[in-house]
Amino acid sequence: MANTALAPAAEPAATPSLSRGIGWVGGLLLVAFLAGFPHVVTSTYYVHLMIVIAIYAILILGLDIVVGYTGQVSLGHAGLFGIGAYAAAALFFHFKIGIWLGLVAGIGLTAAFGAILAVPALRVSGPYLAMVTLAFGTIIQIFINELTPITNGPLGITLPPVRVLDFSLIGMQAPWGSAGRKLEFYYLVCACLLATIVLVNRVVRSPFGRAFEALRDSPIACDCMGVSVYRYKVYAFVVSAGLAGLAGALFAWSERYVSPNTYSFELTVLFLLAVTMGGRKSRSGPLIGSVIIVMMPNILADIGLVRIMAGIIAAAAVVVGAQAFLRKRENRYAILIPVALCILFFPATMAMESVTDYRLTVFGLLILFVVYYLPDGIVGFLRQMIPALRPAHTAEGRSVAAEGSALIAQRGDAGAEALLKVDQALMQFGGLKALAGVDLTVKPGTIHGLIGPNGSGKSTMMNVLTGIYKPTAGTVTLAVAGGQRLDGRTPSEIALAGVARTFQNVQLFREMTALENVLVGLHHTFKGTLFDAILGTPRRRREEREARARAMAILDFMGLHALAQTEARNLPYGKQRLLEIGRALALDPVLLLLDEPAAGLTAPDIADLVAIIRKIRDAGITVILIEHHMDVVMGLCDRVSVLDFGHKIAEGGAREVQADPKVIEAYLGAPGEMGGTTTEAAHA
């Protein structure tokens, strides 16, 4: 084994426990800090500031699920925040109902709106989704303004001082006296914040969190692992919206006043800044981000402080710029612009009387800075500097022992002649017939080769079989549970019916470890609901334990044991291909489709691959193999079908097909053409 190449793999065995420990220490410090704060700093102003920070942090932790984990930009979170706030405020305004039911209503109503928002969001991503959420936020603001009977319109709603616990109901005084009573709300907000941290931690480490990350890294692969992208986007939005609603309801009671203009586009952008600046995919990042966006206006209000900070930034920029200019030859001019900007900021603040009016400009500049120079945020930067802070990928059951069998063949219907039957598949793109009525019959327990020149329709066939394309005409039948039609069903349904696949251009979940990639494949073994994940029930823990052991067994089988904790993007190319097969095996398929598994592999890697494919077949899993390496095809396949221009031109045993004149013609051109148009022959 090449130790040098695998050196990083040995490390994580030690670091996760350390960083997990740091997580606990951080959590305890946070609890101690929150508990002690109002006793050390007694000023009501600062206690209120702390409340606002905690409330924003709740929302931003939820926003991180959408932005960090599913990788979508939401510009609608201020709207969701507003719904939560108005739910709580309107309940009091109309029915004199206090904070507790207000919180419940805030969470429930906002989560419902999150689900509504997810409907258009399901079909789109990226800039479209950003615009959809922006439109949503704008609509909410309009409705808050216009639905005067419910929301009291532009006047807003004023609330009385909050009463968290009502001791008069049981006829006694509050045991902590009147001074303590003022802190009841503070401690309620802190408890909500801590509960949110625990909840988000549990959700993102559950199969739900893995599904969120999987759909971010490769939506297509995610669907083909039986994890419906649609469904999990809805889950992400609902959880995120629920937290926004909780934050909104708390905010209404902490400010004791709600008005439509608070929940504006600027607030949304501020939330996004906090998530990005603090650091995505962490609990500490949103906390840091929240502190920054709440404190910033206070700092900007004090021009003296701003000048001092601008001076420090300018000095730091001079040092960093000079260092970079002397050391690095390339790109030395690229760094000059930000350095010059940082330095210019100082005289600018000296010239200005007040920067409060330029608050939004400062936020805009901060966003630009973070996007280009700190894309992983403060926490990401620290993690890069200090390895001990890196996330423990296998938070639970670190020293996983491989257990259970790697391959569980789901037998197709006994006695079925053909496991897969494709009848007259037609796939038309405009005028092009990528598949012009192809029949294909795959016998159970065989390796069936699918070959043909480039553009012959092999990958199209693969996509038709797995539901990525819906065939224009024709049927696809899989002989499980008495024969199931596959055509017209979604990729995730087909995957769950027992068809797993790999991709021609590797489609791993890049930011997840090898083990987590396989765990996404094992998603179908988890029966627990979102509540199991949030509450950490015994069922949830048992399922996680079993899945991890099984995943290790699969990695063992693929020879990837030592790389279990390595992020997929950091694996060598050959290992990535193997991992993709391992992930597909985790689906417990009856039929495995391999799309050019040997492409780009070295000779020894190919030998390993061939051995693995044989073992898979011997375990009873039927394989369809698309491949250009003829020796691999000839050595492995029990039967080979040849496609050319969307037609099946030959079928039979490997040797038989190899000798077929039509196949030779398809690959090399007809003998007659050889003399005249050599270029055409070479092209084919």
Place this chain on the structure above:
Amino acid sequence: MTIFLQLVASGVAVGMIYAAIAFGYQLTFATSKTLNFGQGEALAVGALFGLTLVPFTGYWLMIPLVLVFGFGLGAVVERLGVRPAIAIKSEYGWIMATIALGIIFKNVAENIWGRDDLPFPSPLPDAPIEIGGVRILPMEMLIVGGALLMMLAVEIFNRKSIWGKAVVATSNDIDAAGLMGINTKRVITLSYSISAMTAAFAGVLVAPVTLTGATMGSVLALKAFAVAIIGGLESGLGVIVGGLILGVAETLTGFYISTGYKDVPGLILLLVVLSIRPVGLFGKAVIKKV
């Protein structure tokens, strides 16, 4: 019936403004698959810049200067916000960066021109012209004519000039265009410049019938995105149809329901179209390759 026709006539003018902004979205989306989320701010800043010039130059001479201003503004947005993000292939990057630049423009404009909306002197008489019982403001006719002329000019530029052909080539296949020796980075900058120029022009067209202010563009830009979606981000003149549909829908809502809700149909339309047919009513479905 006259009232209805009257509402349609006013809707057409508003719709053409949406079409012009949406046309700008199409330009940048075609070359680089990116959009300027600060398009509304480009419109507002263009209008405010025009307002400052009008006392010195008059309305007509102000227009070419505003076009140059918009052209430069677009180049700045592309250089600062989009190019670095394309270099690191970060979708999140350009979305956030163009939003950030938009916020900065808006904030700076608020500090220069104040937070209150300002009236924009109209170059044409305020007395409406009556055609078949429908009263139309001369300014509304100018909006329709100006917006159409702008789009026509850009289309002619794209078809006839060498730079325009480079834009079309880049839109069709950016890699192939690059291999043919077209400086695609510069073409993307150019598309941003033209896009912001269109927006700034739309700003000075719409300003005399509305009011001018730093926040005038935000909602316009969002609804123009709805128009771009209805018309299809990839398909040329679908935006005119989309703009007319939305403009008329809005004036009707404003009259028959409440002016407070007049922004709602556009946004709802955006959500509905994206839920049912993300490529737009006139767009062609793209086949994703795996």
